[in-house]
Amino acid sequence: MNLAMIAVTSRSSLFSKTLLSRLGTVLFFVLFSASAMAEQRTGGIYGLPPCLTLSGQKIDFIFRFIFWLTAVVFVLTQGTYITYLIKYRYKPGVKAHYSHGNNALEVVWTTLPTIIFLALAIYSNQVWDQIHSPAPENALTVDVSAYQFGWQMRYPGVSGKLSPSDVKKISPENPFGTDPSDPRTAQDVISPDLVVPVDRPVHVLLHSRDVIHSFYVPEFRLYQDCVPGRTIGWVWFQATRTGEFQLACNQLCGTGHYNMKAPIRVVTETEFNQWLAPRQQKNAAASARATPLPIPGIQAPGTVPPLTAVQSTHNL
């Protein structure tokens, strides 16, 4: 059984590197771009999906390491076990060996797994720390608001910064907890799709309006719950190539959970600006018509509270 899995995984890693598979992807896009279908895989569909982020590559490395470690352990232990099961089956006249165990062996097979498991835990947690290092300065910040049963994204307006918001004010009427009387609020660009530039860090602020949802993108190797009443501010990713994917809710959130998805488009920086700029201009114009003067005395529009502050205030 495990052999099948080995074959599948090695195939996927092989295929994803070949020119053939790249060509296939391109061809697929040409054929299916009209239907706006998310990217389909061209080979090794039963192994890992293509990995699109830098942190995902680190995760895949540990995944493959654990895979081979467990595969070797599986083959060795089960090989030995099955050999014993066949070799020591009942034979007339052969009595079983009388033994209550062996303390030296117990020490060996206690110590060895302990060392391996602890080493694995330490290494894993180093990578865990790297993945959750603070988002780089040049990161694009996108506010993500999950609700029963969909997603909304909020992008910075012309100022380049998100308008101020307060997680306590988030409600069905005010999905991002912004201040409606603040003129900067109208400048924010709201989108049903998650559109992100390639090769640039994207920092997502995760919010929920009602129940716990989760932000899950298999191709990004990314899963994080969106908790109502909280801002989860430690998630950022950097996509390494363009493509179309789907954002999925992966935390049972009610009747419509199975279909709570949103399109993700990873595009070039130019395409991204072509998408965002007109929307920013439009909102800026509308906002200028509505309120001519910014209200003084309000705290500078912080894009994000500093990451450390977010982490320290709301953790349980």
Add this chain to the structure above:
Amino acid sequence: MSASIAHTTDAAETLPAIHGGVSHDSHDAHSDHAGHGHGKKGILHYLWNTDHKVIAMQFLFTSIIYLVLGGSMAVAMRWQLAWPGHPIPILGHLLPSTVVSDDGALIPGGYNMLVTMHGTILVFFVAMPVLIGVFGNFLIPLKIGAGDMAFPALNELSYWLFSVSGLIMLGSFFTPGGAPGTGWTAYAPLSSHGDYNHTPFGQSLWCISLFINGLGSLTGAVNYITTVLTMRAPGMTLFRMPLPVWAIFVTAILLIFAIPVLSAAAALIVFDLNFGTSFYEPAGGGQPILWQHLFWFFGHPEVYILVLPAMGFVSEILAVFSRKPVFGYKAMVYAMSIIGLLGFIVWGHHMYVSGMNLTLSAAFSVSTMVIAVPSAIKTFNWMGTVWRGSIHYTVPMAFAVAFVSMFVIGGLSGIFMASTPVDLFVHHTYFIVAHFHYVIFGAIVFSVFAAIYFWFPKMSGRMFNNTLGWIHFWMSLVFFNLTFFPMHNLGLAGMMRRISDPTVYDCLKQVQPLNVVCTIGAMGLGLSTIPFLINMFWSMKFGPKAPINPWNSTTLEWTVDYPIQHGNFPVTPTVYHGPYEYSVPGLEKDFLPQNEKAPAHVTLEAH
């Protein structure tokens, strides 16, 4: 005691029932059942009875009903996942209108209800009552040489609390809105707010049912602990107790600490749902993640509550049919105790990505990696037990042997999730569905089958049918792996758990054939219970009479003949040595019962 079995060169003589096959000749004594009551007749005898053996049977029959119910729900879900929106044959017409559409296809909300009830029923109304209610009750007094449980009336009360809680749980299907659809984990605030779940009645009943079920578990646990500590026969020291008794003893201690946390947490959900409190509602100052901490503080020990008894049964069955002492008996006991202790400090591994403090996730991953060690120790000791044995392949042995392999697969796949970064990818995917079904079905249910076949002769006084038993075994093994192995690949492909229609995601359409494979496996697995049920019910009535000790086993339950009278032992047995003295050199027969002194010329190895 049958102390003088002739020198054994033939297996049929050592284990008469094994190779002798099962002849269907004896209709002679099928009125035996009337004999083991004490006064009451007919149905009343089974409704209120303080004899631990009868209570064990009450638990067994009730949980078999739930096994069929919960299993059917799984097959209905699998049908939907393979062929989304297609009416389910037969089952579709048996489900209430909150679950299926008029033509018998699952609706998304109904799918969520089945997800919830399948998990809840299988954990609380099948696995726990069978492992603890049935075998805890049946085995503890018989194996330690006691006449009954310490508190017989409390014992029967435990059954009735369990029974009532089950009816309340099923009743939730018929409340306005239907059964809860929030998963067996019932994450707040989805579960704690009627506006979000639209099933406030069903969810409240779910909580109340688990509360009452918890009381049943606690009364049972108090009984087991007291019985084990105070009612052991003379000579039955703690380190002479058979491993199933040790396992259930440790389990009972876990129950005492874990269950009240769930009960309290569930009570808070009832308050939030019905009385306007905000324990889990951020708008009122509550904390959604609080529920997860409380639930998993119960929920992770719960995993070990289920797996420890399973490990105990398998350790004994492997020894009996390998005709060898358990390899590293004390290591087994220490490993179980350490699992019990560590089990309380690993709950956070369900919450790496919940929004919990990231450093706390890292800490929990260390304790989680460490708890894999005692499980590894046990696996090595099982291999040590069969090593240089004289292995007799019977149906219970086949299930026990398969248990070890399935447990190894389930254990190894757990290492992926234990690693915090990998969990970012595989969390809540079918990879984890595969993982815990390898543990809960492949290991725990297989060990339950092993235990039922193994103790069937003592429970019913009759032998089961071997052919049906082997059909059951091979069907279970093949269809189990066909159902659950491909789920690893589905999970890696990104398939989320608890979604009623994978085809809404473009990236999952390609792997849909695997979903069909899993469903075919699940249907086969469902069918595999038919030979099992026929075998049980038919053999219970018409099987050949079982000899007093069909497996030539050493523990005390095999020293009393069926029907076992109320009070179990005509004379309290005296125990002279540890539980697994098989193939002792210098002895003619290959087993030395616990109540039999070793002859002077024979030295028993310390264990």
